[in-house]
Amino acid sequence: MNIAFIAYYFSETDGVGSLRSRCLAKLLEQRDNHLYYFTKDSFVPLAARFGFIWNLILFYHLLKLNAGKVYVSCGPFLHLPFILLACQLSRKQFICDFRDPLSFNIRRGYGNPNSKINSVKLLIAEWLEKLTYKLCYRFWVCTPGMYQLYANLFKDNTKLDMITNGYDFDPKIIEKFTISNNSPAELKKLHLVCLGRFAEENPTTARKALTQLKEFYLKNGLNSLVIDFIGTPVSPTCELLREAGLEKCSVFHPKMSYLEAVKIAAKADMGLCVVRDEEFELGTKAFDYIGLGLPIYNCFQNDSNFSMFFSEFLSRDKHKILNPDLIKKYSRSSCFKKNLIWLDEKAN
Secondary structure, three states: OEEEEEOOOOOHHHHHHHHHHHHHHHHHHHOOOEEEEEOOOOOOHHHHHOHHHHHHHHHHHHHHOOOOEEEEEEOOOOOHHHHHHHHHHHOOEEEEEEOOOHHHHHHOOOOOOOOHHHHHHHHHHHHHHHHHHHHOOEEEEOOHHHHHHHHHHHOOOOOEEEOOOOEOOOHHHOOOOOOOOOOHHHHOEEEEEEEOOOOOOOHHHHHHHHHHHHHHHHHOOOOEEEEEEEOOOHHHHHHHHHHHOOHHHEEEEOOOOHHHHHHHHOOOOEEOOOOOOOOOOOOOHHHHHHHOOOOEEOOOOOOOHHHHHOOOOEEOOOOOOOOHHHHHHOEHHHHHHOOHHHOOOOOO
């Protein structure tokens, strides 16, 4: 199958936002599909600087391309109208993979939620989402909250699929420490790790998590608490650590490659994270902790979509043992495989 694969952010330098598309591309190529890639660097340098030029070139290529299917990862979203028109004119089926809820991001206040400009943006965003759903072959989302949101917006879910994110490494290649967590010395130690952003995601939840962590540390008589922050901006997380009296327990590591980060994270007892909105987001680092066999430190609302989805993995006990079968279930390849049928005629 010839597939036009549109993922504006696809390079390793584009960060975690590119992992989803790169995993899918690898799976499709392994099944002998031929992918025509369209990324931010696919065209002339001028196109990378000016989105309108990039969109026009993409439009031209889609009209001429001999491809049975089109896959597009969103965001960004500005290229969607060009893709919709090109696919309609050339009679190509396309799958739209929404990694972020466009209209909901506007609705919950990115920018000034009360401004007239924001109201117009919301109307345009919902119109574009509804049009995309009407014309697409399948509409993919990555969280239960997004599925509910779009099922309500479209008043239909027949073309809607939820494909969650997952971890992108083989747990077998991650070196684990062999020190017994049951030794008297280790029972008094707690080592947490946070991959990527923390306080920036949700300052209120982050503050609550650190306050609870300090209380847990004192209540259980721990003599050692270490939190590794990998690729986490120092501010404002450092300010919250200072408020909780945990700044001396924390180590900030610079940004590094994905595999280097998870190798450091593998040395921890538990994973630490917060998300912007527990109803609509699952984040990505939670899946990385699962792949490493680490419990996720529970600082979440009991009845949120996040808590219900990850209920088997949330804990404040570093000795919690994760189910190996559940761990395998949340690799990115496992999450994608049952949906390859929509892109790959040989999928089963």
